Amino acid sequence: MIIILSPNVSKKNAEFKQLMDYLEKLPNIQTRVHEIQGAQQHLTEIYLLGETAKLSKEDIEEFAGVEKIVRISQEYRVLGRHEDDDRASSFTYNGVRFGQDNLNVFAGLCAVDNAKNVEQMLKILKENNQQCTRMGAYKPRTNPYSFQGHGKSCLPYVFELAGKYDIKVVAMEITHENHIKEITEALAQTGNPTGVMLQIGTRNTQNFELLKSAGKQDRFPVLLKRGFGITLEESLNAAEYLASEGNSNVIFALRGMKTNMGDPHRNIVDFAHVPVVKRLTRMPVCIDPSHSVGSRAQTPDGLLDVMHVTAQGVIAGANMVLVDFHPNPKEALVDGPQALLMKELPYFLEDVQIAHDAYKKRVQLATAFHAKNG
Numbered sequence: 001m002i003i004i005l006s007p008n009v010s011k012k013n014a015e016f017k018q019l020m021d022y023l024e025k026l027p028n029i030q031t032r033v034h035e036i037q038g039a040q041q042h043l044t045e046i047y048l049l050g051e052t053a054k055l056s057k058e059d060i061e062e063f064a065g066v067e068k069i070v071r072i073s074q075e076y077r078v079l080g081r082h083e084d085d086d087r088a089s090s091f092t093y094n095g096v097r098f099g100q101d102n103l104n105v106f107a108g109l110c111a112v113d114n115a116k117n118v119e120q121m122l123k124i125l126k127e128n129n130q131q132c133t134r135m136g137a138y139k140p141r142t143n144p145y146s147f148q149g150h151g152k153s154c155l156p157y158v159f160e161l162a163g164k165y166d167i168k169v170v171a172m173e174i175t176h177e178n179h180i181k182e183i184t185e186a187l188a189q190t191g192n193p194t195g196v197m198l199q200i201g202t203r204n205t206q207n208f209e210l211l212k213s214a215g216k217q218d219r220f221p222v223l224l225k226r227g228f229g230i231t232l233e234e235s236l237n238a239a240e241y242l243a244s245e246g247n248s249n250v251i252f253a254l255r256g257m258k259t260n261m262g263d264p265h266r267n268i269v270d271f272a273h274v275p276v277v278k279r280l281t282r283m284p285v286c287i288d289p290s291h292s293v294g295s296r297a298q299t300p301d302g303l304l305d306v307m308h309v310t311a312q313g314v315i316a317g318a319n320m321v322l323v324d325f326h327p328n329p330k331e332a333l334v335d336g337p338q339a340l341l342m343k344e345l346p347y348f349l350e351d352v353q354i355a356h357d358a359y360k361k362r363v364q365l366a367t368a369f370h371a372k373n374g
């Protein structure tokens with residue numbers, strides 16, 4: 001059960017204290033308080049855990065300061081969608097809105113290699129009115145002898161350059177809780193010129209201690225990749241770990257699944273699950289066409305497979321696209337073969353827009369249909 005308090009009623013108010021006194025006396029019930037700072041207002045939610053089935057919704061509704069009560073199913077308590085649940089499915093970070101009803105593109109380097117390539121990437125993003133990017137500093141690699149990323153040494157120039165080109169959010173994978181501290185320190189050292197979205201990769205989807213660390217802080221939103229060899233339910237529960245620790249600014253990313261069926265793609269593209277995740281949870285959904293497809297394979301119609309699958313995800317309502325680009329893919333230290341080229345950025349963005357416009361038209365069509373047919 002979730003008790004949603006009226007906007008701006010918080011832990012400090014007498015109404016809150018009165019209600020908590022009552023709740024704490026209930027047998028076999030534990031409480032957890034979540035505070036959500038929105039752009040306009042402060043929301044406080046009280047989660048009741050334990051034997052909630054016998055509680056009377058009406059009794060609790062009578063308390064001053066209670067706006068609404070939502071009975072939750074067992075699944076994904078914080079991030080899930082429940083009956084009569086109209087909690088927000090969006091959040092704003094560093095001036096950029098992330099929601100189940102909009103779309104942000106994060107084009108950038110899979111791995112930071114040098115400042116020159118970072119600058120070239122960020123410059124072209126700015127020229128194309130982009131405010132987000134991806135930049136990998138900590139790379140989880142299959143082979144221990146492969147390049148592992150420059151780690152914290154590259155953070156100052158990545159953040160300074162992001163600030164120089166007005167990039168508001170940099171998606172950056174972390175593989176250890178120390179990386180959160182290193183990112184925080186590098187941002188402070190450079191005067192907080194940009195924002196960071198912590199990315200938890202497919203190899204760490206069920207690294208529960210890492211999830212708890214990223215969930216305990218609420219400065220940075222988290223992009224959680226679906227585990228490539230586990231069920232969707234397991235991956236959504238992993239997302240819930242972040243929220244259960246207090247951070248519900250979470251975006252869920254589909255990035256293809258491992259199968260033993262091999263080619264043609266690096267992973268089987270799972271973007272048919274975009275609407276499924278939106279139906280089950282309130283998280284914005286990201287697609288990663290680069291790590292799904294894994295190459296620059298092209299069809300006879302002249303379109304790259306990466307662009308085909310991007311369009312498939314976007315036309316199904318994806319809210320974020322995480323995509324690898326590189327100024328000189330032959331020089332890239334990680335995943336060069338799947339990178340798109342600088343000259344392809346405006347073309348890629350226009351192709352994404354076509355698919356996004358088609359999605360919006362489909363929503364209009366569905367709305368008109370339901371208005372007429374109930």
Ligand code: PEP
Pocket residue numbers: 110136140173200201202203225255288291
């Ligand atoms: C990445 O985005 O750089 C990455 C390693 O992705 P994944 O965790 O999906 O393999």
Ligand code: MN
Pocket residue numbers: 110291334335
């Ligand atoms: Mn990669």
